[in-house]
Amino acid sequence: MNLPEFWSILTDDGDALLRGLQWTLALVVAAFALAMVIGAVICVLRCHARPGVRAIGTGYVEVFRNVPLLVLIFAIYLGLRHSGLAIGSFAAAVASLGMYSGAYIAEALRSGVIAVGAAQFEAADALGLSRSMVWAEVVLPQAARLVIAPLGNLLIGMIKNSAIVGTSILAVPDLMNQARQLQSQTFLTTETFLWAAIGYLLLTAVATSGANWLSRRFALVR
Amino acid sequence: MDYLFGPENYRWLLDVSNLRFLIQGFGINVATAAMAAVLSLILALPLALLRLQRNRVVARIAGTWIDVWRNLPTALVVLYVALATPSAVQEAVEQYAPGWFPEPMRSSGVIVGVVGLTLYYSALIAEVYRAGINAVPVGQVQAATALGLPRRDALRFVIVPQGVRAMTPALISQVISLVKNTTLISIIAVPEALRHAQILANSNFFSTGPQVPLLHVFVLTGLLFIALNIVLSRVSRSFETHSHVRSRSMSFA
Numbered sequence: 001m002n003l004p005e006f007w008s009i010l011t012d013d014g015d016a017l018l019r020g021l022q023w024t025l026a027l028v029v030a031a032f033a034l035a036m037v038i039g040a041v042i043c044v045l046r047c048h049a050r051p052g053v054r055a056i057g058t059g060y061v062e063v064f065r066n067v068p069l070l071v072l073i074f075a076i077y078l079g080l081r082h083s084g085l086a087i088g089s090f091a092a093a094v095a096s097l098g099m100y101s102g103a104y105i106a107e108a109l110r111s112g113v114i115a116v117g118a119a120q121f122e123a124a125d126a127l128g129l130s131r132s133m134v135w136a137e138v139v140l141p142q143a144a145r146l147v148i149a150p151l152g153n154l155l156i157g158m159i160k161n162s163a164i165v166g167t168s169i170l171a172v173p174d175l176m177n178q179a180r181q182l183q184s185q186t187f188l189t190t191e192t193f194l195w196a197a198i199g200y201l202l203l204t205a206v207a208t209s210g211a212n213w214l215s216r217r218f219a220l221v222r
Numbered sequence: 223m224d225y226l227f228g229p230e231n232y233r234w235l236l237d238v239s240n241l242r243f244l245i246q247g248f249g250i251n252v253a254t255a256a257m258a259a260v261l262s263l264i265l266a267l268p269l270a271l272l273r274l275q276r277n278r279v280v281a282r283i284a285g286t287w288i289d290v291w292r293n294l295p296t297a298l299v300v301l302y303v304a305l306a307t308p309s310a311v312q313e314a315v316e317q318y319a320p321g322w323f324p325e326p327m328r329s330s331g332v333i334v335g336v337v338g339l340t341l342y343y344s345a346l347i348a349e350v351y352r353a354g355i356n357a358v359p360v361g362q363v364q365a366a367t368a369l370g371l372p373r374r375d376a377l378r379f380v381i382v383p384q385g386v387r388a389m390t391p392a393l394i395s396q397v398i399s400l401v402k403n404t405t406l407i408s409i410i411a412v413p414e415a416l417r418h419a420q421i422l423a424n425s426n427f428f429s430t431g432p433q434v435p436l437l438h439v440f441v442l443t444g445l446l447f448i449a450l451n452i453v454l455s456r457v458s459r460s461f462e463t464h465s466h467v468r469s470r471s472m473s474f475a
Contacts, residue, residue, distance in 0.1 A: 066451035067444045068402040071416055075444060078423065079437030083225040156293075163295030167409050176297060183305060193302045197294055204293050 006191045013182055020166075020178030021199050027093055027162050027174055028203070032155060034098030039105030043143075044135055046110050057106070064103035069161055072096045073168050089171040097165065101158050108150045112143030145220045152211025159203050175199045231435040235442075240422060240434070247418030248446045253327055254414070255401045258336045262343040262400070263393070269344060270351035271377070291345035296403050303338035304331065304410040335407035343400050350396060354389030355381055387461065394458035398451045405447075419443040 009017075045057030064072075076099075077092040087095070116139055124134040144151070166176025179196035183189050225231060234240050272284035291299070312330035319328045358381045366376035408416040423436045 062452060062455075063448060066398070066402075066448040066455070068405040068416075068447055070405040070408065071419075071440060071444045071447060074416065074419070075437060075440035079435075079440050082423075082436035160293075160295040163297040164406065167297045167301055167406070176295070176301075179298075180301070189302065189306045193298060193306075196298060200295055200298065201293055 001190045001194070002188070005188055006194065009182070009186075009188065009191055009195055013186075016178050016182065017175065017195055017199065020173060020175035020196075021203070023172060024159075024162055024166075024174040024176075024199075024203065027090070027097065027165060027172065028155075028159050030094045031097035031101060031162070032158060034094060035101035035105050035158070038098060038102030039109055040140055042102060042106035043109040043113060043140075046106065047113055061103045061106055064100055065107075067100075069096065069100050069164050070168055072100055073165065073170060077170060093165045093170050093172050097158065097162060100161070101154060104154050104157070105151065108147045108154060109140070109143050111150075112147040113139060115146050116142045142220060145218050148211065148215045148219050152208065152215070155207050155211065156204050159200065159207060163200065225435065225437070231438060234422075234434045234438075243418050243422060244415060244439075244443060244446070247413060247415035248443075250327060250332065250412065250414040251401070251404045251447075252450070253324075254332055254335055254339070254404045254407060254412075255397070258339040258343065258404070259397050259400055261336065261340040262347050262396075265340065265344040266347035266351055269348040270355065273348060273352055274355060276373075288345045288348050291342055292349065294342070296339075296342050297406055297409075299342045300335060300338035300403075300406045301409060303341065304334045304407075307334055307337075329412055331407055331410040331412035335404070335410060335412060339400060339403060339406075342403075343396060346399075347393065347396055350389055350392045351385075354385040354392070357388060358385045390461040391458045394454055394461075398454050398458075401451060401454070402447065415443050415446060 042057050042060050045053055046061070048054050048057070073092065073096045076096045077087070077089070080087060080092075120138055120142065121134060124138045129138065162174060163176040165172055166174040166178075167180065175196055179192050182192045186192065269284060269288065273281055273288060275281045275284070307330075312334065315330045315333045316328055319333070355377075362380055362384065363376065366380045371380070404414065405416050408414055408420075411417070419439045419442075422434055423439045
């Protein structure tokens with residue numbers, strides 16, 4: 001590895017890498033929001049009284065935990081566009097990453113719901129709350145506070161999986177995409193990928209410390 | 223709706239060569255996953271044992287190696303190994319691949335993909351080994367010491383055999399993640415399942431009918447992976463005793 005060239009990347013192409021970092025951040029934030037929504041919905045489906053509804057939730061989780069993310073990206077971007085639905089690159093990236101991670105978040109929330117316990121359900125029912133209020137006001141907030149640490153791990157996993165988006169055919173100029181373009185222009189493979197690695201480690205460190213702060217502030221212990 | 227369920231969009235399935243093309247590609251994925259899994263499972267054990275050494279310096283170095291590879295994205299590792307391997311090495315690999323390797327696996331992309339995946343997953347699996355070894359009840363370690371077993375023998379005859387059964391679900395979870403990440407070698411132009419699906423979608427190689435519908439091709443490719451991974455999940459579930467929480471829910475890949 002060439003040290004002067006390593007630093008010269010920062011001065012020459014630092015802004016491209018920084019833009020890549022911003023796109024990755026935007027992708028991860030949007031996908032995490034979508035995944036939390038999907039995860040909450042699927043968690044409620046998984047814990048429903050009727051077996052048919054539970055089967056829908058279980059089917060979603062089994063499918064989206066066992067399919068590779070790259071195949072999902074191709075199916076959503078190329079497949080849906082071929083069928084006529086005109087969705088853009090960034091939307092396809094957010095949708096695929098969100099649907100993929102939503103399955104894992106659903107499982108994490110479900111373990112939190114089990115830890116909250118049936119007593120909370122029964123108490124809320126006894127107070128006359130409707131089903132949706134029981135879930136939205138009583139159970140899910142407690143479940144989310146119980147599983148902050150696993151959700152933090154899932155966020156870190158999402159940051160790493162967002163690199164797959166950058167290497168796919170999607171035209172999302174995220175950090176991995178910028179690093180590839182830079183490498184194909186300058187042929188400084190080790191130096192550019194080292195900068196990309198530093199970028200991802202930075203994001204992961206921020207996410208970890210954020211999750212730790214949230215855990216100290218809001219976590220319940222059962 | 224017509225696109226999803228219209229019968230003319232399923233006509234390409236009747237042509238056996240289409241399906242065979244996809245399954246050939248999937249075979250490359252399975253072979254890559256098998257090679258990388260075996261290598262990772264083997265190489266992770268010395269890595270985990272180094273991490274557990276009494277010698278603080280060695281343990282710290284091994285720990286840093288594991289943490290670095292664990293925190294990098296898989297795509298970055300695989301792509302970096304593929305791009306950074308000099309072309310001379312790649313040609314040598316293609317020349318000296320063993321004779322019993324089938325034709326599609328002789329490409330340097332497969333070997334380079336296996337190396338990249340092994341670098342990443344040996345670190346993850348080393349962490350699983352370490353957690354498993356640490357989960358063996360401390361009474362066993364104390365009993366081994368009381369019997370006068372040196373530490374190496376205690377590990378070999380007492381701790382690791384007891385830890386392996388508990389770790390198996392977590393190990394299979396990592397193997398499932400590995401199977402999914404073999405699709406990353408499609409970036410390095412290896413003729414695997416996803417690349418074959420793209421080729422099928424882009425042309426009418428084998429059928430002379432209307433164009434193959436893209437969504438159906440990729441959904442079928444996804445179903446191949448889902449089938450394999452569900453089989454692996456069922457195997458993993460048979461190792462879990464009732465006292466263990468389902469370990470796959472917390473691990474992410």
